[in-house]
Amino acid sequence: xxxxxxxxxxxxxxxxxxxxxxxxxxxxxxxxxxxxxxxxxxxxxxxxxxxxxxxxxxxxxxxxxxxxxxxxxxxxxxxxxxxxxxxxxxxxxxxxxxxxxxxxxxxxxxxxxxxxxxxxxxxxxxxxxxxxxxxxxxxxxxxxxxxxxxxxxxxxxxxxxxxxxxxxxxxxxxxxxxxxxxxxxxxxxxxxxxxxxxxxxxxxxxxxxxxxxxxxxxxxxxxxxxxxxxxxxxxxxxxxxxxxxxxxxxxxxxxxxxxxxxxxxxxxxxxxxxxxxxxxxxxx
Amino acid sequence: xxxxxxxxxxxxxxxxxxxxxxxxxxxxxxxxxxxxxxxxxxxxxxxxxxxxxxxxxxxxxxxxxxxxxxxxxxxxxxxxxxxxxxxxxxxxxxxxxxxxxxxxxxxxxxxxxxxxxxxxxxxxxxxxxxxxxxxxxxxxxxxxxxxxxxxxxxxxxxxxxxxxxxxxxxxxxxxxxxxxxxxxxxxxxxxxxxxxxxxxxxxxxxxxxxxxxxxxxxxxxxxxxxxxxxxxxxxxxxxxxxxxxxxxxxxxxxxxxxxxxxxxxxxxxxxxxxxxxxxxxxxxxxxxxxxxxxxxx
Numbered sequence: 001x002x003x004x005x006x007x008x009x010x011x012x013x014x015x016x017x018x019x020x021x022x023x024x025x026x027x028x029x030x031x032x033x034x035x036x037x038x039x040x041x042x043x044x045x046x047x048x049x050x051x052x053x054x055x056x057x058x059x060x061x062x063x064x065x066x067x068x069x070x071x072x073x074x075x076x077x078x079x080x081x082x083x084x085x086x087x088x089x090x091x092x093x094x095x096x097x098x099x100x101x102x103x104x105x106x107x108x109x110x111x112x113x114x115x116x117x118x119x120x121x122x123x124x125x126x127x128x129x130x131x132x133x134x135x136x137x138x139x140x141x142x143x144x145x146x147x148x149x150x151x152x153x154x155x156x157x158x159x160x161x162x163x164x165x166x167x168x169x170x171x172x173x174x175x176x177x178x179x180x181x182x183x184x185x186x187x188x189x190x191x192x193x194x195x196x197x198x199x200x201x202x203x204x205x206x207x208x209x210x211x212x213x214x215x216x217x218x219x220x221x222x223x224x225x226x227x228x229x230x231x232x233x234x235x236x237x238x239x240x241x242x243x244x245x246x247x248x249x250x251x252x253x254x255x256x257x258x259x260x261x262x263x264x265x266x267x268x269x270x271x272x273x274x275x276x277x278x279x280x281x282x283x284x
Numbered sequence: 285x286x287x288x289x290x291x292x293x294x295x296x297x298x299x300x301x302x303x304x305x306x307x308x309x310x311x312x313x314x315x316x317x318x319x320x321x322x323x324x325x326x327x328x329x330x331x332x333x334x335x336x337x338x339x340x341x342x343x344x345x346x347x348x349x350x351x352x353x354x355x356x357x358x359x360x361x362x363x364x365x366x367x368x369x370x371x372x373x374x375x376x377x378x379x380x381x382x383x384x385x386x387x388x389x390x391x392x393x394x395x396x397x398x399x400x401x402x403x404x405x406x407x408x409x410x411x412x413x414x415x416x417x418x419x420x421x422x423x424x425x426x427x428x429x430x431x432x433x434x435x436x437x438x439x440x441x442x443x444x445x446x447x448x449x450x451x452x453x454x455x456x457x458x459x460x461x462x463x464x465x466x467x468x469x470x471x472x473x474x475x476x477x478x479x480x481x482x483x484x485x486x487x488x489x490x491x492x493x494x495x496x497x498x499x500x501x502x503x504x505x506x507x508x509x510x511x512x513x514x515x516x517x518x519x520x521x522x523x524x525x526x527x528x529x530x531x532x533x534x535x536x537x538x539x540x541x542x543x544x545x546x547x548x549x550x551x552x553x554x555x556x557x558x559x560x561x562x563x564x565x566x567x568x569x570x571x572x573x574x575x576x577x578x579x580x581x
Binding site: 020023025026028030031033034035036037038039040041042043044046061062065066069070 | 402408414417423430443446447454
């Protein structure tokens, strides 16, 4: 069963015609989660869909109770992670979402950086017997794993090889991190990029394997530094007494009202390739 | 139970009296609980379970064909637990450990307790969940009903009205919403503007009708009226969901506190407790005398 809060997508047109497998509750995210809970209690697997901040923050308490506390097989699909809805303003910016979502027990959080990962998550989310949240970007991102077979269930991938520094990133920022790695290469710093496409639970064994050999670690995300992916990595490091210098790059404590597009936002808030490269060079 | 005879009526009245006394004892012992909410629902809970309005199997709580009953105002768990125990979902002695360590009987009802399917306590969740259950039943061709009980104070949560839009759109005529219309919430009255604490909910039947519900009203402390309002909830010849407003009094049966402000989440103590318990015992003695007279013990 797919329940939409009045959001569509080309890929969903076909699904929305399936008899008895699609419901539009209207612009009513709390109802989407609550109704999904009722269906899940009766044995159905349910996906709920809306623009990212609305299917998460708008109905957060329903996520907490009706999905997570009752531990039901409901998958929240949020489209427009980070600043994907760039010109739509703070109402549509999906920031603070990683912090708000990763605290809930039982919840698995996915953050695919390419179509192959997203495609794999269709089956993974169907087979998983608990609540999940998948944060999607808006557009089509280039495939990272066409010539690089990985186990999508592991939650971690190596997007770019390098030996000195590791950049851990997620979603669209993985591609940004790869461009940063190219820039760093020109400056004589070899950076590898780790795609953390499962934000909860973090696969610590795989993560530490991917970090083997590097001296320093950077996190790069298009969400708040407070409570975001970088915070989660810092927690993993502290809790495991993993002692490598860590630089967290992400959004500072501010709302974004700037127009002009995602690239403008990135540049203004230090998340563009040049700024990130410079930060890392200054730090290393 | 379409029509109830005198003996049955007396039996149910005595159960409601027993329920109120038990609720009071549990709350006093547990030092917490929403006594006045539970008192306002005593007749309804007894009618649903002892009066067998609901289809259930206490030996098999997850029986597939049971009606799904959602206690959306989870704080009324205190009033539901004794009834669930009395009809056999779990031992009556479990009531002694209300709110205690190793107990599942909390202030708010949750699904670790036999006979309870849904976690409630945060208001405005039950009806959205009920729409999913009722929709599932229809898709699967099942005849069980989904019955959701909300408080009237709870209806200030917007999610209820979101759920009603879905219920109407999908023609969920297998969904019954029962509203505990006691005209009070935590600090205020729901149909008064006497103080700044009060917020109007009226006119409520018209609101439900406008949202596409068949709407009925009954005195929620009168067994004949409860049975009449709920007697034909199966196989209604209507495509509409049904809303039944049970007119009740918060704290009914405890004259010292009923309908008064400040008792939403307070357990009577001292003289008030004694007065409430004495009143309930007196009522029980009267009912017992009637039963003896009628040979219906």
